[in-house]
Amino acid sequence: YTELGSIRIQFVAKVSGELIKQLLDDLLDDGILNDGEKDSILESNNSxxxxxxxxxxxxxxxxxxxxxxxxxxxxxxxxxxxxxxGLPPPV
Structure with a gap:
């Protein structure tokens, strides 16, 4: 999906730790991520x-x-x- 690819560098530079956790919770609620994936993102990455x-x-x-x-x-x-x-609103 090109939108995420095109904003990756800026997203990484600007997103807050708190927002990352909120997005993880949202995606977990949506069933996009499972508990293991969420925990892995938080625990396997120090920064x-x-x-x-x-x-x-x-x-x-x-x-x-x-x-x-x-x-x-x-x-x-x-x-x-x-x-x-500069993301387009999701359709």
Whole structure:
């Protein structure tokens, strides 16, 4: 899904640790991630940037629908970052 790929570097640079956790919770609720994947992203990556990379790469691998959901959650949780990243609103 190209949108996530195109914003990866900026997302990694700008996303907060708290927002990463919120997005993980949202994606867990959606059934896109399971508990193991969520825990792995948090525990296997020591830095905020590594967690952000792992999150975006994991969601990208899950396909278009998963990517659209993550973008929708990002827009809801942090409209400012969403706008800075120049993402189109999810359809």
């Amino acid at each position: 905020r940037a590594d967690r952000a990379r792992c999150l975006i790469d994991t969601v990208k691998r899950k396909g278009r629908e998963a990517s659209k959901k993550m973008i929708a959650h990002l827009q809801e949780r942090d409209p400012t970052l969403f706008t800075e990243l």
